[in-house]
Amino acid sequence: MATDIKGTTHPVEASAVLGLLTARPRLLALGEPTHGEDTLLDLRNELFRQLVEQGADQEADQEGERAEERAEERAEGGHQEGYRTIAIESDCLKGLLVDAYVTSGTGTLDEVMEHGFSHGWGASAANRELVRWMRAFNDGRPATDQVRFAGFDGPLEMSESASPRRALLALHGHLSAQVDADLLPCTAEALDRLLGADERWTDPAAMMDPSQSVGKSTEACQLRLLADDLVSLLDTQTPQLLAAAPREDWDRARLYGRTALGLLRYHSAMADTSPARMSRLCALRDSMMADNLLALAARGPAMVHAQNAHLQRAKSSMRMWQGVVEWWSAGALVSARLGEEYAFVATALGTIRHQGVDAPAPDTLEGLLYALPEDRCVVDTARLADAFGDAAPAPRESPWFGYAPFDPAHLAGTDGLVFLKDVPQ
Structure with a gap:
């Protein structure tokens, strides 16, 4: 069995990952089984750099008769050769600050790391290095050849959800500057009155106690209708909006619209008292993620990074205070829409000793991979599944809640696996 498994491994390189796929996907998703480990983020950075640089080299080799044609395609938002965007599990609105910095140098690196990430990701040395490298890569390059950054999570944390204020007012502001005032369903002042104090929306008590949520209040219901009207107006005025301003402004307005509606749905679900409450909240969060990923896929090939459970094709599950909840992940939703243009490569680990995760049992998948001599490798999951046949390895149990x-x-629904033997502190 060990010999068969060894024949399924390759060096950890972007070319090895792409070599596992039947087609080059629009979205190449790399999952991780735990958060907060810079070793995993360093690996992500390394693979993204290789994808970008290999794509740049290929385009340089193809310069000549198709150079102008490719430039026109990119300027029109069409197909891009190579990967030019990285999207991570972070606030999609905060991520706009990071993208502005890496593309045009707006702000400072310190400011971007402090304000451009959610979930505490800004404190990561690996994330800082990613942003620094992207800014250096873009320096002096035309906009069509620059690398881009995106957060694809909603403005959500496990303990609370943001107010829809920023997204709603930004969407309203975009529309009020471009369309006849008579077409607007309300004024910005009316939105502000209905929103009230942001503390009403961000109260962490609402996560555990539905009665503390404002999500089903009269004001919230009115805001949800108005948000729907604003998004509808954005859609119906698309020709005028695209003629009046760059497509990027329209794309951003659509992001504001998706986020406003997503947050209002999420707050409404927070006020739900049914047994399905947490399953609904998890599903709504991943639905917001999926919508953001589909919008990025329309712009061009992107690498995506998040927890495995947000990117896998199988139904996701998690044990919470009221029991096990299940939902379809962003990856499952996107895969259903994109087919082979979505690829998912999971990451598995041997040890995280500083978190109490010691060497895996030899009859588990991680244990079999841990016995190989490589410190890290890319695993061909199709060949691995064939090698196992009906004798699937035992599932591993984690002694630490932060590692899955x-x-x-899930082997059959995974396009590849990256294995790291040990994660140092």
Whole structure:
């Protein structure tokens, strides 16, 4: 069995990952089984740099008769050769600050790391290095050849959800500057009155106690209708809006619209008292992620990075205070829409000793990979599944809640696996 498994491994390189796929996907998703480990983010950075630089080299080799044609395609938002965007599990609105910095140098690196990330990701040395490298890569390059950054999570944390204020007012502001005032369903002042104090929306008590949520209040219901009207107006005025301003402004307005509606739906679900409350909240969050990823896919090929459970094709599950909740992940939703243009490569680990995760049992998938001599490798999951046949390895149990082992039952729905033997502190 060990010999068969060894034949399924390759060096950890972008070319090896792409070599596992039947087609080059629009979205190449790399999952991780735990958060907060810079070793995993360093690997992500390395793969993204290789994807970008290999794509740049290929385009340089193809300069000549198709150079102008490719430039026109990119300027029109069409197909891009190579990967030019990285999207991570972070606030999609805060991510706009990071993208502005890496593309045009707006702000400072310190400011971007402090204000451009959610979930505490700004404190990561690996994330800082990613942003620094992207800014250096873009320096002196035309906009069509620059690398881009995106957060694809909603403005959500496990303990609370943001106010829809920023997204709603930004969407209203974009529309009021471009369309006849008579077409607007309300004024910005009316939105502000209905929104009230942001503390009403961000109260962390609402996560555990639905009665503390404002999501089903009269004001919230009115805001949800108005947000829908504003998004509808954006859609119906698309020709005029695209003629009056760059497409990027329209794309951003659509992001504001998706986010406003997503947050209002999420707050409404926070006020739900049914047993399905947490399953609905998890599903709504991943639906917001999926919508953002589909919008990025329309712009061009992108690498995506998040927890495995947000990117896998199988149904996701998690044990919470009221029991196990299940939902379809962003990856499952996107894969259903994009087919082979979505690829998912999971990451599995041997040890995280500083978190109490010691060497895996030898009969688990991680244990079998841990016995190989490589410190890290890319695994061909199709060949691995064939090698196992009906004798699937035992699932691994994690002694630490912050680490989710790879489920061997998911091999068939995974395009590849990156394995790291040990994660140092």
